[in-house]
Amino acid sequence: MRFMGKVIAVTGGGSGLGAAIVARLASEGAEVGVIDLDPQAAARVAGQVQGAKAFAADVSDPAAMHRAIADVVSWRGKLDGAVNNAGVGGPFVPSADYPLDWWDRTIAINLSGVFYSMRAELPHLIANGGGAIVNMSSICGFIGQAGTAAYVAAKHGVVGLTKTVALEYGAQGVRCNAVCPTYVRTPLTLAELKDQAIWADLDARHATGHCATPDDVAAMTAFLLSGDARSVTGSAHLVDGGITAS
């Protein structure tokens, strides 16, 4: 019960990795503000656990994120932690032909969205005497991936933002880390990778012989938010079954 009495916001909590993170944090005693663009998805996930509440916001809208975090704080009186997980995938197209609207949208949600979320969260974490932030990057924050320029650029950007915020707010008791998962079967990836043969091939590329699961990513996220990680900040943590080790 590492999060008894702790209030934690999770963006993109309505699906996939975010939903698994909400469930894991709640199972360890946290009260979770489930923030998502899709209010029904957020309500469904919040309804499945004890002590969670749904909030609707688009992370790419700084004013909306500001309000959503303020709403979480007025719900439970404080903020101890945040998981900035909302993100989108996108088509696989080489850079010269990559659709500009997808570039703008991906950067707005996956990179600026994390920045706007942290701007909304930081004052409350500082007022709380400290706290922990986990930003969802990807193996694409470590390595390139042909066809996904916007996603790779955004996820590398998240790692840099994470290190910078860790340096800026460490003295005020705020830790900031990134989690970098490999391929996980979620609605995001299943929308682009529909063929079962592709997934079998992806499984085989891991030293473990399989892709990660949402629960695997939730376990790392919970560790980084917990007191067990009190000396861990400003770093990016792979949950990748060894796929980037070669």
Place this chain on the structure above:
Amino acid sequence: MTGRVQAKRVLVTGGATGLGAAIARRLAEEGAVVLVADIAEVAGAALASEIGGHFYRLDVSSEAGWTAVIAAIARDFGGLDALVNNAGIASSKGGEDIERIDLADLHRIFAVNVDGTILGCKHAIPLMAKSGPGSIVNLSSMAE
């Protein structure tokens, strides 16, 4: 806290003091059977008895030492689930300033930190592979 490493047989090298001892204590708190290996016999045996584990004398830079300890673990515990290659030393003489480094000292640092880790993997892996899913943690340092 219990559960996550319940009943796992975990060998911690350099486990008598410092980080190794903290790792051994935490693993024991979470239910592991901790096998403390060290050259420091008194501190190692004391820690092992405090946490309900077992002590083996081991210089990680000695291949014969590894052969004997792994055989003893197979005999005493029937297998091994995890290895923490923690034993390590820093320079004992005037830091690691390249202009003053002592060659014998350098060789000792490599023997313990590098040979020790590789020998640990070499000798533990066959027993771990026979014991089901396993895990190795190697202690490194700030390297970036």
